[in-house]
Amino acid sequence: MIAxxxxxxxxxxxxxxxxxxxxxxxxxxxxxxQPLTPTGTNLLGLVKHLSIVEAWYFGRTFDRPFPEELPWWDDDAEPNADAWVTADESRADIVDLYRRVWAHADATIEALPLEAPGVVPWWRKPDTTLHGILVHVIAETNRHAGHADILREQLDGAVGMSAGNSNLPSEDVGWWEAYRARVEEAARAAAV
Known part of the structure; x- marks a missing residue:
């Protein structure tokens, strides 16, 4: 059951x-x-950020540090250094890093039981378990996937979980335009 x-x-x-x-x-x-929000949120920056998230939570939390230097998490790193990508960092660099972090995180997940203890020093209650970290990282990754979904829709209209799964009703462009108009009308009526 636990497995x-x-x-x-x-x-x-x-x-x-x-x-x-x-x-x-x-x-x-x-x-x-491209920064698509006033706080600079961008697609590749979200991937970079999630690399740090998984490297830390599935690495340092369980004394299984990710073996590569990730300067964005150093104490002297500039604020939000993990949330955007410099011109010198390529898409391939960030995606490959994310995949290497996955492999490291997956090894931790596979090696430890859900009850395995860990410590997150900056949490109010720093003692946790692999179960708690899995819940936290799933929530964080899905939160950022939601951000990415909205950013991608702003860019080219693509939405959903994958190319074949929009996770939305299958309607044509006209239906969506009418739907959006109804939502706008309701919002304006409520604001009166």
């Missing part, structure tokens, strides 16, 4: 990871780096 729970959670994490990378497919360098 099945761990496998299910790991599967949810894997699907969220793949959704994050799909958000980059077919877009040019500018589009994946």
């Amino acid at each position: 099945a729970v761990k496998d299910l959670m790991h599967d949810y994490l894997r699907k969220a990871r793949e959704a994050m990378l799909w958000k980059l497919d077919g877009l040019g360098e500018y589009d994946i780096r």
Whole structure:
């Protein structure tokens, strides 16, 4: 039973990871780096950020540090250094890093039981378990996948979990235009 729970959670994490990378497919360098919110949120920066998230939570938390230097998490790194990608960092560099972090995280997940203890020093209650970290990272990855979904829709209209799964009703452009108009009308009416 516990092994099945761990496998299910790991599967949810894997699907969220793949959704994050799909958000980059077919877009040019500018589009994946372009800040699309006032706080600079961008697609490739979200992937870079999630690399740090997994490297830390599945590495240092369980005294299984990710073997590569990731300067964005150093104490002297500039704020939000993990949330955007410099011109010198390529898409391939960031995607390959994310995949290497996955392999490291997957090894931790596979090696440890859900009850394995870990410590996250900056949490209010720093003592945790692999189960707690899996829940946290699944939530964080899906949260950022939601951000990525909205950013990608702004760029070219692509939405969903993968190229074949929009996770939306299958309607034509006219239906969506009418639907959006109804939502806008309701919002304006409520604001009066």
